[in-house]
Amino acid sequence: MTLRPIMAALVLAFAMLVPASAKAAGVYEPDIVKLTDGRELEGTIVKEQNGYIWLDMGVGQPLFLSPDKIEEIIRDSDEPLPTEVAAKEEKTWEHVPGVTRAAVITAEGMVGMQMSSTPLREAIPMLKEEGVDLVVFKVKSGGGYLLEIQQLSDVLHNEYKKEFQLVAWIDSAISAAAMTALTIEEIYFMPHGHFGAMTGWSGQLEAVEGRGLEAVYYKMEKISARGNRPDYVPMIRAMQHLEPASYDIDDETGKVKIYDTAAGEFVLNEGDTVLTLDSQQAEHCKFSSGTAATIEELQALLEQSVGEIVWVGESVPGIPYPVCKAEKHQMEYRKEVDFQDTNFREIVVKYQMELNNARGVAVDRRGGFLRRAEGYLARIKRMIKINPNFGIFTVNEEWIRQQEETIRELRRG
Amino acid sequence: MATDRKGLTMKYIARSAAMTLCAAGLAMAAAPVSAVAAPSAVVVMDGEPTHELLLTSGQTVKVEILEEKSKELVTRLYIGTMSAEKTYQRSEIISITELGHSTEAKDSVSAKAEVASAVDADMPENALRVYVMELSGRFGWDISKTPIETAVEKARDMQADVIIVKCNNNWKQLEGFTDELSDDQGRFEFNTAETIQRVFTSEMQANWEKQPKVVFWVERAMSGMAFLPLVNSNIYFTSDGRLGGVEGLEGFYGSTGDEVVREKLESAMGGHVFGMAIAGGHDSRLVRAMTRKGYVLSYRIENGEPVYLEGEAPGGWILLTDDGEGENADTDYDIVRNQGNDALTFDADLAYKLKLSKGTADTLDDLLFEMGIEDRAYVLDDEDGDGETDSARYELDKWSSGINRAVQRLRAFQGDLANVQVRQQRGDDDGSRARNAARGQRIRIINQAIALLNKYGEVLDPGKQQRVDLELMKQQIENEKRLENMNRRGPG
Numbered sequence: 001m002t003l004r005p006i007m008a009a010l011v012l013a014f015a016m017l018v019p020a021s022a023k024a025a026g027v028y029e030p031d032i033v034k035l036t037d038g039r040e041l042e043g044t045i046v047k048e049q050n051g052y053i054w055l056d057m058g059v060g061q062p063l064f065l066s067p068d069k070i071e072e073i074i075r076d077s078d079e080p081l082p083t084e085v086a087a088k089e090e091k092t093w094e095h096v097p098g099v100t101r102a103a104v105i106t107a108e109g110m111v112g113m114q115m116s117s118t119p120l121r122e123a124i125p126m127l128k129e130e131g132v133d134l135v136v137f138k139v140k141s142g143g144g145y146l147l148e149i150q151q152l153s154d155v156l157h158n159e160y161k162k163e164f165q166l167v168a169w170i171d172s173a174i175s176a177a178a179m180t181a182l183t184i185e186e187i188y189f190m191p192h193g194h195f196g197a198m199t200g201w202s203g204q205l206e207a208v209e210g211r212g213l214e215a216v217y218y219k220m221e222k223i224s225a226r227g228n229r230p231d232y233v234p235m236i237r238a239m240q241h242l243e244p245a246s247y248d249i250d251d252e253t254g255k256v257k258i259y260d261t262a263a264g265e266f267v268l269n270e271g272d273t274v275l276t277l278d279s280q281q282a283e284h285c286k287f288s289s290g291t292a293a294t295i296e297e298l299q300a301l302l303e304q305s306v307g308e309i310v311w312v313g314e315s316v317p318g319i320p321y322p323v324c325k326a327e328k329h330q331m332e333y334r335k336e337v338d339f340q341d342t343n344f345r346e347i348v349v350k351y352q353m354e355l356n357n358a359r360g361v362a363v364d365r366r367g368g369f370l371r372r373a374e375g376y377l378a379r380i381k382r383m384i385k386i387n388p389n390f391g392i393f394t395v396n397e398e399w400i401r402q403q404e405e406t407i408r409e410l411r412r413g
Numbered sequence: 414m415a416t417d418r419k420g421l422t423m424k425y426i427a428r429s430a431a432m433t434l435c436a437a438g439l440a441m442a443a444a445p446v447s448a449v450a451a452p453s454a455v456v457v458m459d460g461e462p463t464h465e466l467l468l469t470s471g472q473t474v475k476v477e478i479l480e481e482k483s484k485e486l487v488t489r490l491y492i493g494t495m496s497a498e499k500t501y502q503r504s505e506i507i508s509i510t511e512l513g514h515s516t517e518a519k520d521s522v523s524a525k526a527e528v529a530s531a532v533d534a535d536m537p538e539n540a541l542r543v544y545v546m547e548l549s550g551r552f553g554w555d556i557s558k559t560p561i562e563t564a565v566e567k568a569r570d571m572q573a574d575v576i577i578v579k580c581n582n583n584w585k586q587l588e589g590f591t592d593e594l595s596d597d598q599g600r601f602e603f604n605t606a607e608t609i610q611r612v613f614t615s616e617m618q619a620n621w622e623k624q625p626k627v628v629f630w631v632e633r634a635m636s637g638m639a640f641l642p643l644v645n646s647n648i649y650f651t652s653d654g655r656l657g658g659v660e661g662l663e664g665f666y667g668s669t670g671d672e673v674v675r676e677k678l679e680s681a682m683g684g685h686v687f688g689m690a691i692a693g694g695h696d697s698r699l700v701r702a703m704t705r706k707g708y709v710l711s712y713r714i715e716n717g718e719p720v721y722l723e724g725e726a727p728g729g730w731i732l733l734t735d736d737g738e739g740e741n742a743d744t745d746y747d748i749v750r751n752q753g754n755d756a757l758t759f760d761a762d763l764a765y766k767l768k769l770s771k772g773t774a775d776t777l778d779d780l781l782f783e784m785g786i787e788d789r790a791y792v793l794d795d796e797d798g799d800g801e802t803d804s805a806r807y808e809l810d811k812w813s814s815g816i817n818r819a820v821q822r823l824r825a826f827q828g829d830l831a832n833v834q835v836r837q838q839r840g841d842d843d844g845s846r847a848r849n850a851a852r853g854q855r856i857r858i859i860n861q862a863i864a865l866l867n868k869y870g871e872v873l874d875p876g877k878q879q880r881v882d883l884e885l886m887k888q889q890i891e892n893e894k895r896l897e898n899m900n901r902r903g904p905g
Contacts, residue, residue: 142681143681172684172685172688174681174684175677175681190692191688191691191692192644192685192688192689192691192692193688194681194684194685194687194688195684196680196681196684197677197678197680197681197684198677199673199674199676199677201670201671201674201677203670204669204670205666205669205670205671205674205675205678206670206671206674207670207671207673207674241673242672242673242676272676273676273679273680274673274676274677274680275680276680276681276683276684277684278684278687278688278691278697279688279691280691280697293692294618316619317619317620318616318619318620319619320615320616320618320619339465342876342877342881343510343881345878345881346881346884346885349885349888350885350888353885353888353889353892357892357895357896360896361896361899361900365899368895369895379473382473
């Protein structure tokens with residue numbers, strides 16, 4: 001469509017409806033846009049982005065003007081545009097029929113700490129805001145806390161799958177990270193990717209046993225069902241125990257049959273070790289849907305089923321995939337948890353030092369020490385707010401309450 | 414590095430004066446000029462906070478300190494991608510923590526500065542730009558991610574087409590002696606190799622527009638270093654080259670805890686190293702044979718290709734590794750002659766036979782010939798003609814000497830701290846000024862130690878806990894000062 005018919009209509013509308021009475025009343029001062037061709041347009045600028053403007057002239061859709069057509073803008077007001085409009089400004093994308101908008105978000109670090117359900121859940125509106133259809137959940141974790149697995153699986157299954165097509169891309173998924181990724185039906189590996197070693201343990205390498213072990217089994221059964229992998233349960237058990245696993249591939253149908261013995265044609269585990277799958281094994285036994293070293297290779301694999309893909313996000317030095325807002329959020333969260341984790345002991349010890357200082361002086365001299373103690377305590381509370389798991393394994397809410405009471409007592413004397 | 418310069422078709426003759434300055438270690442002289450040519454590095458310096466402030470409100474903020482005044486601190490405050498100038502009263506600040514990246518940022522500026530002045534002016538137009546770096550010294554000490562990353566950044570700035578990484582880690586029994594360790598004296602350690610390999614894989618994918626060809630040339634890739642070349646299919650050996658010495662995955666945790674947990678952890682570690690080999694296009698069974706003494710592997714050559722069999726060698730097969738049990742255990746005779754077969758260590762012949770290596774070359778000329786690029790290769794920035802890119806050597810040496818100096822200074826740290834004297838001052842009747850001056854001196858010494866650990870933390874303090882301890886020492890000193898001040902003022 002050319003600009004001319006729109007312009008004609010707008011000029012007409014402009015002449016009929018807008019300025020004179022308003023101006024005369026002194027109620028309304030329009031924005032004036034002087035064009036490079038000498039014309040002047042009046043209306044309200046409702047949206048601006050990178051020099052482009054959308055000028056609402058009172059009728060029909062706002063007129064879109066590119067920077068090369070604009071000579072000068074004389075504004076009605078210097079005030080920023082309303083929040084709602086500003087939010088709309090950020091939308092620089094549009095859905096093209098037949099094109100899937102895909103984004104990568106990474107799950108890295110220790111499960112329950114850096115790899116947590118909190119930032120994952122927070123990322124959902126960001127993904128929606130950027131119009132993402134397909135989320136690649138890239139996993140690189142050596143495992144972590146069992147208690148976070150259910151939280152992560154719930155977010156992925158109950159929330160992500162409702163909004164997006166979800167696939168996993170395995171860099172390294174060990175233990176709790178592997179259990180989490182089992183939630184996802186479609187799993188791809190990187191060539192160096194590995195997946196398994198799910199044995200639960202604590203303390204001095206002591207295996208989870210008894211009811212705790214049954215609870216883990218049950219969790220795995222539920223999560224495997226979510227990922228639609230009931231046939232792979234013998235293999236998943238071999239990732240937890242010194243149990244064998246093997247498989248056959250039907251020559252005609254290509255269907256894989258997994259056994260809890262070493263009797264199949266292809267042996268994954270003789271039973272003398274705990275299984276960790278590599279990318280070749282995973283692809284051969286059809287646990288993975290394919291192997292991709294780069295985002296381009298992954299795209300080629302995904303496009304076989306979803307058609308054309310466009311990646312959402314911007315190029316960031318050192319990162320081999322586009323970084324979308326949701327991914328940026330994951331990275332910032334991890335960075336914050338890393339920082340707090342590293343400095344946690346320091347903060348707690350400094351807090352205790354301040355309490356000791358306060359105890360060592362008269363009541364009326366304690367104020368400065370106690371203010372500092374409160375500052376450190378506030379920081380500890382903030383850590384727990386960032387990631388509640390900090391509190392579970394280090395200091396909990398009860399401990400915080402006790403400390404607050406201690407400070408009050410010291411202040412009272 | 415061994416090289417025969419006669420065979421090089423293209424030689425590196427002229428060098429700019431600026432490069433001479435750089436090679437002489439006078440990088441700072443060239444920095445102001447090149448900083449203009451490297452605006453991205455300047456942005457990194459300008460665009461990142463250098464300190465974290467803990468405020469009395471409990472809030473922490475990341476800032477760059479612009480000016481320190483007696484009662485206030487002028488900073489640039491960073492929130493997300495935005496920054497703004499902000500002044501804090503000292504009374505509202507509980508602590509100031511230096512963030513780790515400031516030193517590296519400064520280094521990256523000088524590094525880019527050197528590269529910018531190292532353009533090879535006389536290189537023929539159609540030459541293949543070859544960047545050669547030798548990883549020598551102790552793996553996980555001299556050979557560490559930061560210097561390698563910096564060297565590879567230089568290769569990118571020089572638009573290298575080929576990067577040759579000579580692997581030659583220190584495998585000597587004693588410094589200064591020629592006798593080497595035996596294959597069973599290495600240890601299973603993969604974290605360092607896994608960290609470094611990213612420089613040649615994912616980071617290269619992300620940071621290079623046109624991917625260079627990376628070639629590993631193995632003289633000594635022993636112990637943890639053995640895993641590094643495996644991430645790539647372009648491996649060559651010197652005729653006396655060796656790769657291995659990493660048995661010990663099996664039984665890594667000894668008898669601690671439950672067997673199933675030990676197996677799980679070993680399985681997870683195996684996943685990492687087998688994965689690296691698969692990514693490099695190698696058969697992961699070879700890595701199993703390298704790392705697990707109990708793993709039995711045989712092979713034979715079919716149509717020129719190696720074929721493997723897990724288990725003892727039947728007729729026509731050759732045993733690579735046995736189970737190392739009972740009479741199969743390597744004898745001392747085998748071990749000292751590197752003839753054992755409990756775990757696999759490659760020499761040049763075996764590596765070539767099993768197609769782990771693409772060829773054998775003792776000199777750079779031979780290597781370029783084996784690679785089929787001898788008539789087009791131009792070794793970048795090799796003024797001294799030793800077959801290694803000078804700026805790569807400079808970066809790697811700078812790290813080695815820096816870390817050794819840092820260790821010496823850190824060793825002296827406790828002594829320096831203990832030697833701080835409280836010196837009497839005039840008009841200081843109660844001695845408090847003298848004591849505070851001594852405290853200030855101790856804090857400066859601690860800050861110097863923290864700065865060294867920030868710079869060499871990946872080797873000297875990977876968990877950052879030494880730095881935390883030092884921060885606590887500082888706090889203790891501050892507490893002494895505050896308590897003394899309070900007591901001096903007398904009862905309230």
